[in-house]
Amino acid sequence: MSTDVKIPQAQTQTHHPDAKGIKLPIYMDNHATTPMDPRVLEEMLPYFMEKFGNAASRNHSFGWAGEEGVETARERIAKLVGATTKEIIFTSGATESDNLAIKGVAEMYREKGNHIITAVTEHKAVLDTCKRLEKYGYRVTYLPVQKDGLIDLEDLKRAMDDKTILVTIMWANNEIGVLQPVAEIGKLCRERGVIFHTDATQAVGKIPTDVNKNNIDLMSISGHKMYGPKGVGALYVRRKNPRVQLSAIIDGGGHERGMRSGTLNVPGIVGLGKACAIAQEDMAQESCRMAGLRNRLRDRIMNRLDEAYINGSMENRLPGNLNISFAYVEGESLLMGINDIAVSSGSACTSATLEPSYVLKALGTGDDLAHSSIRFGIGRFNTEAEVDYVADRVIETVERLRELSPLYEMAKEGINLKDVKWAGEAH
Amino acid sequence: MSYSDKVIDHYNNPRNVGSLDKASSDVGTGLVGAPECGDVMKLQIKVNRDTNVIEEAKFKTFGCGSAIASSSLATEWVKGKTVDEALAIKNMDIVKELSLPPVKIHCSVLAEDAIRAAIGDWKKKQESAKPVSVEAAK
Numbered sequence: 270m271s272t273d274v275k276i277p278q279a280q281t282q283t284h285h286p287d288a289k290g291i292k293l294p295i296y297m298d299n300h301a302t303t304p305m306d307p308r309v310l311e312e313m314l315p316y317f318m319e320k321f322g323n324a325a326s327r328n329h330s331f332g333w334a335g336e337e338g339v340e341t342a343r344e345r346i347a348k349l350v351g352a353t354t355k356e357i358i359f360t361s362g363a364t365e366s367d368n369l370a371i372k373g374v375a376e377m378y379r380e381k382g383n384h385i386i387t388a389v390t391e392h393k394a395v396l397d398t399c400k401r402l403e404k405y406g407y408r409v410t411y412l413p414v415q416k417d418g419l420i421d422l423e424d425l426k427r428a429m430d431d432k433t434i435l436v437t438i439m440w441a442n443n444e445i446g447v448l449q450p451v452a453e454i455g456k457l458c459r460e461r462g463v464i465f466h467t468d469a470t471q472a473v474g475k476i477p478t479d480v481n482k483n484n485i486d487l488m489s490i491s492g493h494k495m496y497g498p499k500g501v502g503a504l505y506v507r508r509k510n511p512r513v514q515l516s517a518i519i520d521g522g523g524h525e526r527g528m529r530s531g532t533l534n535v536p537g538i539v540g541l542g543k544a545c546a547i548a549q550e551d552m553a554q555e556s557c558r559m560a561g562l563r564n565r566l567r568d569r570i571m572n573r574l575d576e577a578y579i580n581g582s583m584e585n586r587l588p589g590n591l592n593i594s595f596a597y598v599e600g601e602s603l604l605m606g607i608n609d610i611a612v613s614s615g616s617a618c619t620s621a622t623l624e625p626s627y628v629l630k631a632l633g634t635g636d637d638l639a640h641s642s643i644r645f646g647i648g649r650f651n652t653e654a655e656v657d658y659v660a661d662r663v664i665e666t667v668e669r670l671r672e673l674s675p676l677y678e679m680a681k682e683g684i685n686l687k688d689v690k691w692a693g694e695a696h
Numbered sequence: 697m698s699y700s701d702k703v704i705d706h707y708n709n710p711r712n713v714g715s716l717d718k719a720s721s722d723v724g725t726g727l728v729g730a731p732e733c734g735d736v737m738k739l740q741i742k743v744n745r746d747t748n749v750i751e752e753a754k755f756k757t758f759g760c761g762s763a764i765a766s767s768s769l770a771t772e773w774v775k776g777k778t779v780d781e782a783l784a785i786k787n788m789d790i791v792k793e794l795s796l797p798p799v800k801i802h803c804s805v806l807a808e809d810a811i812r813a814a815i816g817d818w819k820k821k822q823e824s825a826k827p828v829s830v831e832a833a834k
Contacts, residue, residue: 599734601760605699605707616734616760625734637731673713673764675738675756676731686731692813693730693806 288658293609295655299494299589299648300443300471301613305540306496306649312543313498316536324533325524335535342542346503349545350488351479358504358525359538363470364394366489366504367437369529370466371398373515374435374487375407378464382432388412388420388449389631391439395468399437408432414631417582418447425457435464440472444615444628444644445581446590448476455484464513470494470502474548475556475587480505486513492537496649497544501537504529555649560588562647562656567591569660574667576680580615580629580642589647594629594638597677598670603643606666610659615642637676637686699761700795706765711772714754716740721825724818728809735759735803737767739810741774741782743818748778755810762800766790766807779815 296304316338324339326332343354360366375385387399389411399409410428412420420438429436436458438449451467458465466487472478473488474495480488486507493499506528507513521530548555571577576596592615595603600614615626616639624630625639634642643663647656671677676686699707715738716723722742729736736759742752753771757764769790774782790796790804 597758599759599763601734602707602764605704605761635732637734640731640734673710673756674758675727675736676758678715678738678756691730691732691736692728692809693733693735 288609291652291654291658294611295609295651295659296611297645297647297651297655297659298611298613299646299651300446300644301646302493302499303496303648304650305498306544306547308547309497309540309543313536313540316539320535322535324535325522335533338535338539338542339533342538342545345542345546345549346490349478349549350473350490350505351481352505353508355526356480356506356508358506358528359533359541360502360504360529361500361534362493362502363468363489363491364502366491366502367392367394367466367468368398369504369515369518370487370489370506371395371435371437372402372518373528374464374466374513375402375405376516377514378434382434384408384410384430384432384434386410386412386425386428386433386436386438388414388438390414390418390442390444390447390628391437392443392468392470395437395439412438416633417585418442418445418580418628418632419582419585420449420454422450422453422457425454429457429461429463433461433463435466437466437468439468439470440478441469441476441587441590442581442628443471444626445592445632446471446587447581448472448585448587450585451485452483458486459484462511471587474545474552475559475589477552480507486511490541492541492544495544495548498537498540501534501541503541556588559647559649562651562653563589563591563645565653566645566647566656566660567593569657570663573660573664577667578634578638580632580634591645591647592629592642593645594634594642595667596638596641597674597680598641598667600641600643602670603641603663603666606670607659607662610662612646612659613644615644616640699765702794703761703765703796706768706794707761710755710764710768712754712768712775713756715756716742716752716754721745721821722818724814724816724821726810726813726815726817728813729759729806731758735763735806737763737806737810739767739770739807739814741814741818743779745822748780750774750777750779750782759803759806760800762794762796763803763806765794766796766803767810769793770807770811774811779818782811783815785811 320334322331322335324335347354464486468489470491488505490503492501578594580592600616629639724741726739738756740754741750755767755771757767787804787808
């Protein structure tokens with residue numbers, strides 16, 4: 270059966286003279302989501318119309334075909350993270366995995382304690398879940414981060430007490446790409462007998478994420494951050510040394526060893542599996558290439574512009590991430606000027622509160638610089654030519670907007686902006 | 697969130713970007729907003745002391761596309777108006793002209809504040825120079 274799929278082409282208007290041979294708009298926001306790898310799509314297709322059976326249908330070949338696809342995927346994911354297949358649970362995505370891990374432990378281990386430790390820079394899927402548990406009477410410690418974005422292990426040590434049942438710290442931050450000292454955190458938690466969950470959404474498939482080498486007990490995985498489909502993810506749940514138990518948050522049929530009921534998203538799972546297999550094979554070479562492109566972007570921009578500041582540690586960072594604040598230029602206006610490039614900003618002009626990124630705030634970055642930040646997420650399909658184009662467009666737009674900026678003018682006149690009494694400060 | 701064509705036009709072709717001589721007695725300077733909020737507008741006017749007509753207006757803005765457009769539009773609108781006519785400009789006029797969505801209304805408010813601040817500054821300068829001008833008018 271022919272499965273003629275029309276893969277939509279990106280728009281190809283090249284209205285900028287420097288964009289020769291580059292398809293516009295350029296996508297460089299791979300922390301938000303990623304385009305699907307064509308090999309993943311190809312792997313998924315048979316499971317929509319041919320092998321469409323419910324993986325839980327025990328009694329016929331349609332079900333068995335679905336089950337086979339699922340189990341193959343399960344093996345691939347387990348292999349990528351160093352787990353056994355029995356330890357991989359499928360969910361609708363990392364947000365659900367985070368909810369299941371945190372709420373699941375909280376409820377199951379309630380007799381043992383009610384204290385959870387996390388960090389201020391976690392994704393909302395973790396923070397909001399913790400906030401909800403606080404309403405139910407759990408105590409949550411939100412560890413601060415240092416200027417480079419990393420937690421202080423001493424803070425973690427001090428925070429742990431005999432009522433601590435869970436530590437949840439993300440492996441790689443989605444905004445600044447910073448990598449937490451997961452191995453050390455895992456070691457500490459193992460010594461103290463505390464369950465360690467890590468939201469590894471941005472890390473899996475990009476850097477080595479072995480659950481045993483790092484003493485991880487629970488790990489959230491997302492499909493659409495690694496060139497797989499949206500709407501599917503997984504949760505690693507340790508079975509040995511120690512065995513971690515979870516209370517399910519979704520009831521109804523007892524699928525996935527009773528931990529996550531609901532008919533499996535077979536095509537999605539198959540896609541996630543394939544994405545993991547590709548990542549495993551290509552990781553070493555790809556992460557090297559990503560770092561090269563990222564450093565090229567960074568150097569090209571930083572060599573041309575003054576008063577541009579990188580947010581977060583460069584040493585402990587995802588290879589494809591870059592987050593820069595451009596002083597005196599507001600982030601959203603910068604995005605508007607590079608509207609043929611997809612990136613994102615720490616400015617929250619469109620949010621109700623006018624508050625900028627809480628992650629940048631946690632680093633101690635002033636609100637004005639937080640408003641001036643751009644996050645670049647380089648991915649598998651970005652090229653060197655695209656990186657150069659993006660760098661040049663960012664440079665020219667920053668320069669243009671600085672001409673428009675009263676702050677730049679004041680700074681050039683030698684005024685210290687921190688000493689100014691701003692009319693709008695009372696708000 | 698997509699911007700209206702007018703906002704994009706002002707962003708790509710801002711009107712009256714620049715500065716006037718802050719020290720001049722004919723110039724009123726309004727500086728409103730705060731960097732922490734992500735919005736700072738500087739609006740300056742040059743007023744003809746005999747006719748009270750705003751002959752020149754310049755702006756500089758640190759803020760999103762809507763903020764830049766609002767202040768650019770403000771300089772366009774005040775030029776040629778008397779100071780009192782300029783005071784009648786309301787932020788909702790800016791919202792309508794630029795088709796600003798609800799989340800961006802605060803940009804238009806800031807632009808209105810900037811106009812008022814510039815006029816206020818100019819008026820203050822005229823107050824302190826009053827004896828001279830009263831004599832000259834005689």
